[in-house]
Amino acid sequence: MAVMKIRKGHGRNFDVELPVEAYIAVASKLVTYLVIGAVWMQLTQIEVALPSVGDSSSTSAQQELSLTIKVDEKQIQIVASGGSLPPFPNLPDGEFDLPKLEEKLGEIKTKFQGQREVILAVQATIKYEKIVNLMDVCIRKGFDGIALSPYTPPWAAPAAAPAGK
Amino acid sequence: MAFFSRKKKHAELPKVSLISLVDFFTCLIFFLLQIQDLGAGAVVSKDIQLPLSISTIEIKSSTIVAITPTDILVEGFSAGHIEEEVKREDFAIPLLEEYLIKIRERAAKQAAATGAEWEGRLIIQGHKDVNFEILKRVLFTAGKSGFSIMSLAVVHAGGDEGTPDAKPAGGS
Numbered sequence: 566m567a568v569m570k571i572r573k574g575h576g577r578n579f580d581v582e583l584p585v586e587a588y589i590a591v592a593s594k595l596v597t598y599l600v601i602g603a604v605w606m607q608l609t610q611i612e613v614a615l616p617s618v619g620d621s622s623s624t625s626a627q628q629e630l631s632l633t634i635k636v637d638e639k640q641i642q643i644v645a646s647g648g649s650l651p652p653f654p655n656l657p658d659g660e661f662d663l664p665k666l667e668e669k670l671g672e673i674k675t676k677f678q679g680q681r682e683v684i685l686a687v688q689a690t691i692k693y694e695k696i697v698n699l700m701d702v703c704i705r706k707g708f709d710g711i712a713l714s715p716y717t718p719p720w721a722a723p724a725a726a727p728a729g730k
Numbered sequence: 731m732a733f734f735s736r737k738k739k740h741a742e743l744p745k746v747s748l749i750s751l752v753d754f755f756t757c758l759i760f761f762l763l764q765i766q767d768l769g770a771g772a773v774v775s776k777d778i779q780l781p782l783s784i785s786t787i788e789i790k791s792s793t794i795v796a797i798t799p800t801d802i803l804v805e806g807f808s809a810g811h812i813e814e815e816v817k818r819e820d821f822a823i824p825l826l827e828e829y830l831i832k833i834r835e836r837a838a839k840q841a842a843a844t845g846a847e848w849e850g851r852l853i854i855q856g857h858k859d860v861n862f863e864i865l866k867r868v869l870f871t872a873g874k875s876g877f878s879i880m881s882l883a884v885v886h887a888g889g890d891e892g893t894p895d896a897k898p899a900g901g902s
Contacts (some may be wrong), residue, residue, distance in 0.1 A: 585748045592755035599762035608774070609785045610853060610881035615873040645775075687862045694781040694858035696865075697884055701784045715866050 590673050599704035611700055632673065632708070634666070637688040641666055643673070661695065663702050670690060670706040683708040686716035704726040774855055774883075775803065780860040783884035792851035793877070795826070795868055797860050802868060804829040816863050821870040830875035852877040865886050 631646040641661055642652035650669060653662040674680070683703050687696055700711055774780060777798040796803040802823065809826040822841045834850070841848040852872050856865060872880055 585752050588752060589748065589755060592752075592759060596755065596758055596762065599759065607886040608780070608789050608883055609783065609886045610787050610789050610883055611783060611785045612787065612879065612881045613869070614881070615869060615878075687866075689861060689863035689866070691862045692858070693856045693860045693862065693865055696857075696862060697783050697882065699780040700882075702787060713862075713866065713869065715862070 575637065611697070611704070611711070613700075614710070628679050630673075630678060631684075632682065633684040633686050633714075634695060634703070635686045635718070636661070636691060636696075637715055637716065637721065638690060639718070640718075641699075643669055645673075661699065663698060666699070667702045670702065670708065674707050681708055682710035682712070684712045684714050686714045688716055688718060688721065759833075765773045766832060778855055778857045779859075780855060780883055780885045782887035784887055785884055786886065787881075789853065789881075789883060792853045792881070793830070793837070795830075795852060795854050795872065797854065797856040797864060797868060799857050800857060802826055802864070805833070812860070812864050815867060816861075818867075821867050822874055823867055826868065826871045827875050829875065830872060834876045850876060850878040852880045853883050854880065855883040 641650040643650045
């Protein structure tokens with residue numbers, strides 16, 4: 566027990582024993598519980614703008630360069646107000662050609678250094694993890710103002726129509 | 731040696747001061763509680779595997795919408811089943827919208843009481859394998875419910891710190 570001196574009137578001191586063992590027992594259990602329950606991985610966030618339900622190209626008319634990356638299951642294509650680049654088909658293993666995208670975004674960034682906004686127009690069937698991978702490439706190249714927008718590639722349009730997409 | 735042992739025999743056991751230990755435990759508990767209270771990111775449903783990202787923006791306390799492989803959860807409550815919601819013609823998810831409007835109204839009242847302005851922050855904790863179909867519906871519903879700042883929760887993957895042109899072109 567911890568001893569605590571209490572001074573009362575007339576200069577008399579009293580030693581009072583505080584039962585801190587109980588507190589330590591509770592505290593140690595609480596610490597153990599909190600340590601086990603704590604999530605030690607470092608969580609971060611990516612801010613995104615609202616998706617546009619309609620035409621993806623109309624949302625950024627006011628921007629300097631309406632840079633849009635159209636992503637579907639087969640390819641990636643960069644489209645801007647000045648025109649569009651030839652699409653990059655997926656790699657033989659089915660993954661997006663991210664190195665190529667990064668290279669092209671780097672070239673665009675050198676020409677339009679003030680440009681930070683980009684619209685990711687994504688097909689509905691693309692996995693969330695792949696979208697984050699695409700966002701990482703954009704962030705790495707300095708395009709951190711990312712907006713997400715739905716996109717239906719021409720080849721998928723007839724199949725998507727009955728589902729109401 | 732004999733001198734040492736003789737002296738020890740007669741010496742009183744020293745009193746252990748537990749006060750500093752109590753202080754230490756108290757500080758440690760507050761620290762751990764604070765980590766847990768970061769809330770927005772610290773509590774991730776066990777059904778969700780967040781994707782890895784290079785983003786370094788710290789998570790701010792916000793309303794959380796979780797997308798598990800099967801369900802949409804708001805603050806831990808189910809707001810819809812993915813299988814049913816993706817078939818809906820309207821993009822908005824009704825139950826999610828209802829929950830978010832209630833949260834918005836409550837948060838706006840609390841903010842008004844303290845003189846602060848409600849920011850309308852929302853964090854989406856999505857399982858890495860969910861489709862964009864459901865993600866866009868959640869984003870649309872959140873926007874419709876008045877949430878204007880939306881973020882995707884990710885696990886920091888390390889590497890270059892998300893700085894522009896930190897990697898040579900061509901590296902993925």
